[in-house]
Amino acid sequence: MARKKGQEESQNGSPAWMTTYGDLVTLLLCFFVLLFAFSTIDAKKFEAIMQSVQGSLGVLKGGQTINETPFVNEALNEEQTTKELQELEDFKKLQEIIEKYLEQNGFQNEILVDLEPRGLLLRFKDNVLFDSGKADLKGNANETLVFLSDLLKQEEFKEKYIRIEGHTDSDPIINIRKYPTNWELSVARASNVVRFLIEQAGLQPDRLSASGYSQYHPIAPNDTDGNKGKNRRVDIVILRSDFVKSEPYY
Structure with a gap:
């Protein structure tokens, strides 16, 4: 057919x-x-899903990983940028609160508050915290440090690391056996601020560090009394997260 x-x-x-x-x-x-x-793309969820799929299919890890794909890298960069922006906003908020407090208490000309690359800087003239040639905190300094510590205990700042830095001018120490050079004086001042913040203000010790720089980090030439006064200072630096990661001791 x-x-x-x-x-x-x-x-x-x-x-x-x-x-x-x-x-x-x-x-x-x-x-x-x-x-x-x-x-x-939620990078963390995407990675978890891919790992689950790899495990269920018996795929062993090796070769190029999922973390190296452009989509995941882009998502991680966006997440990091969001965290940095939020941290910047938190620092600006803290700066405004501190500046308002200083103005209300007449310290606006004695304490500088400034945002810089490593974090939020509070710069105290030495006569605000200490008498000349001494490292014992003055009585009226306690209130300001307690106010600052209360702010640093708030949720958005409770994990921030704080560095206390002592600085002097270039004039040598005269007739003070306890502090034979500016090195000892600068370190003692920074250490005493740290001790107060821990023992009196209740900050966690692992958030704090103290450094003494003597006369070797001036912010003005040591050629006049006015400039020397600028160099005699204590800096409290609330560190940015990225800056902390670059420090070897954190």
């Missing part, structure tokens, strides 16, 4: 419904690709 030409082509090729099915699957694939393109 002779077969028709159309019947022979139908039997030799795929069934007609496969063409429609293939078109449908292709359209679905395009649809999900578009959804993925418009979505925002």
Whole structure:
């Protein structure tokens, strides 16, 4: 019995419904690709899903990791940028609160508050915290340090690290056996501020560090009494997270 030409082509090729099915699957694939393109990737969830899939399929780790893909790197960069912006806003908020307090208490000309690359700087003239040639905190300095410590206990600042830095002018120490050079004086002043913040104000010790720089980090030439007064200072630096990571002792 002779077969028709159309019947022979139908039997030799795929069934007609496969063409429609293939078109449908292709359209679905395009649809999900578009959804993925418009979505925002959560890097941590994406990595967890991929690790789960690898484990269920018995895929061993090796070769190029999922962390090196452009999408994940972009998501991680966005997350890091968001954290940095939030930290900057927190520092600005803290700066405004401190400046308002200083103005209300008449310290606006004695204590500088400034945002710098390593964090929020509070610069105390030495006569605000100490008498000349001494490292014992003055009585009226306690209130300011307690106010500052209360701010640093708040939720957005409770994990910030704080460095206390002592500085002097270039004049040598005269007739003070307890502090034979400016090194001892600068270190003692920074250490006493740290002790007060721990023992009296209740800050966690692991958040604090003390440094003494003697006369070797001036902010003005030591050529006039006014400039020497600028160099005699104690700096309290509330450190940015990125700066802390670069420090070897944290």
